[in-house]
Amino acid sequence: MPDLAVGDPAPAFSLPATGGRTASTEALKGKPFVVYFYPKADTPGCTTEACGFNEALAQFKGLGIDVIGISKDSLPALEKFAAKYNLAFPLASDPDNAVAQAYGAWGEKVFMGRRSVGLIRSTFLIDKDGKVAKAWKKVKVEGHAAEVLAAAKALG
Template sequence: MTAPVRLEVGDIAPLFTLPDSTGKPVALSEYAGQRVLVYFYPAAMTPGCTKEACDFRDNLAELNEAGVAVIGISPDKPEKLAKFVERDQLNFPLLSDPEKKVLTAYGAYGEKKLYGKVVTGVIRSTFLIDADGRIAAAMYNVRATGHVAKIRRDLSL
């Protein structure tokens, strides 16, 4: 199994500009000077990804109070993301990366085991980027359920 690139604490976060659910470009550079959680998920409106997105939605006020913004990224097109945002009343940007360039740059796309088989796909991952644009935490192969509580506990947010 070929391992994707893995970012580590202290690495400079790869910059990106991707369209959100309305098609508007959103750049990581817009968050310069503040902390941001960037999480990568396989597919909008699937059970695990819905659970994870709603968990971020329900904890967003506390994360924002701790000075942390949230961005979700998947290979879904903006139209599907718009339906996801509307259906689940998501209150943070979801960005579209259909070419998987940003997913790959963060090591969130590549070979993984799924039900015992090796497949190529999105590796559910989350990164805390500090105010200086460096990786403060890199979490790969995270579980959708309980992920936000674990982030808040592990990072004291």
């Protein structure tokens, strides 16, 4: 599993996303963006995280920064989740976890004392040159969007 560090090039991806969109690094070339990986749509932590990013979306957009959420959920599940919470940014489906693996957001984790392999809640701020400007691993959702926004503002 790769461990992306600041300065590393962001792995390329192109995934189907909510609203009939495609989330891709190609479409974001030359502009900064946030990509975050979450375990499962419409679960408490993932809902808190998604709503946090949605509430801060106008501020991210004001900085010229797009936000993309990625999980292994199917597109219909993601559409339902996005509609339920009026999420305005794309949620992309990564059913085989290939993109999560490329970003190092897939691997062994411990939850309530049990080890398993799965999606590791992670967020990456990518600069306009397509390089990792900041990476958050094993994210705690409370206040996370605000923390990412502060780093985005510092990106300049």
